[in-house]
Amino acid sequence: MCEQKAYLLLADGTIFEGRSIGKRGTAVGEIVFNTSMTGYEEILTDASYYGQIVTQTYPLIGNYGVNDDDIESRKSWVNGYIVHEECDTPSNFRCAGNLDSFLKKQNIIGLCGLDTRRLTRIIREHGVMNGAITDEKGLENKEQLLKEINNYKIKDAVKTVTVPEKVEAKAENGKYKVALIDYGYKINIMRSLLKRGCDVTVYPALTPPEEIIKDSPDGIMLSNGPGDPAECKEAVENLKVLSKSDIPIFGICLGHQLLALANGAKTAKLKYGHRGANHPVKDLNQDRTYITSQNHGYAVLADTIDKSVGTVSHINLNDGTVEGVRYNNGHMFTVQFHPEASPGPKDTGYLFDEFISLMKDRS
Structure with a gap:
């Protein structure tokens, strides 16, 4: 356990004292x-957290370690990470390292x-x-750091996290072709499609829509993102x-919001x-809560x-x-939460x- 002092400085001047984990230095974020x-490993690698410093409310983080199977994107996108207690001696049969080493590998500045x-x-x-998470040296220039904190704004989020070029993944018994538009997609969205027989x-x-339509997908998946x-x-x-095509569209999170704006x-x-993982949502068609x-x-405004x-x-x-919208054209629906x-x-x-x-109905 690292004993080097580190601090959290909020925009209103409030200071929290803690200990440094992960990379050393100063990180500014929302x-x-x-x-x-x-x-926690899925959270750290969810691109929707781009530009943010994530605080875990659960007091003990890291007790089952980290591995290469639970990551949700090609890297960690958070600006910083805060926990109450970091477990440096994890125990799990899948464990391949601890939280501190993972943060260091991903160049993430942390605080516990x-x-x-x-x-x-x-x-x-x-x-x-x-x-901002910072060290004693950072606090020496507190006023300058406060200016940086208050001027901070998340910019070019989707452009930064999206894939630079097309990526293909084949199902074992592919029946359908799905175009997954990457605004910051979680890998488990792809897994959920692959196991249902979709080549993705x-x-x-920002791929031109004409290019996607020309590739003749059976469906279009709109991903989450920051x-x-x-x-x-x-x-x-x-x-x-x-939206004007007859191709079925399913959107999640940011994809849900963007399709609503488009309409x-x-x-x-x-x-x-x-x-979090405990938000109750009611499916109005089923009259059932999940x-x-x-x-x-952000949220779509109902009115x-x-x-x-x-x-x-x-x-x-x-x-x-x-938490969800169904469109009257019969081939588009979206949800705000993460069904994957x-x-x-x-x-x-x-x-x-x-x-x-x-x-299936369209084909």
Whole structure:
């Protein structure tokens, strides 16, 4: 366990003292919290956290170590990582290293040993706040660092995390061709499609829609991703074109928000977002509630959805926000949560099955 002192400086001047883990130095970002008890490796490699410093509310992180099988993208995208207690002696039959070594390998600046519950209360009361993890040297220039913190803004998020070129993955018994538009996709989205007999081609986020249509996919998957959806103007314009095709479209998280914008709805930033594996969502068509995994800071505004275009299909039972939209053209639907993440006890993988059914009906 590292005993080198490190600090968290918030935009309002609040200072937390802790100990350094991972890479040493200073990291500025948007402070968010995740309430999951497990899944820290998936969180660290989820591209939706691009530009953010993630705080785990669960007090002990790292007890089952890390491995190469649970990562969700090609690298870690977080700007920093905060835990109350970091376990440096993990125990699990799949363990291939500890959290500290993983952070160092990924060049992530981390902080442990501070009161994460107090930090979470501050974020819940104030809303999402910028901050910086730094060392004593960084605090010597506190005023300059505060300026940097308050001026910080996440920029070019999707352009940064998307794949640079097309990537193909074949199923064992491929029946359908799916175009997965990568706004920051999680690998388990691809796995969920592959195991259902879909050959998947991952496209860079800003691939011209004409190119995708020309490749004749049976369905189009819109992935999750980071940043403000309203800033992704080119992606929204592309989806306006794809919406007019008769190709089935299924969107998750950022993909859900972007398709809503392409169809005339609006989005807004939440006070502190939904990040965790225990969010109750009601499927209005089934009149049934599911526990879902979520990671987003923006939401589609229900009263901006044109009823002649689509209807709300899922709602969040904590705050009533939109968690899903079904479009009246019959071949497009989206959800805000992550059906590929399977938090239990009643999982939402049925949405992938519905997507398969749409492709089957079209073929």
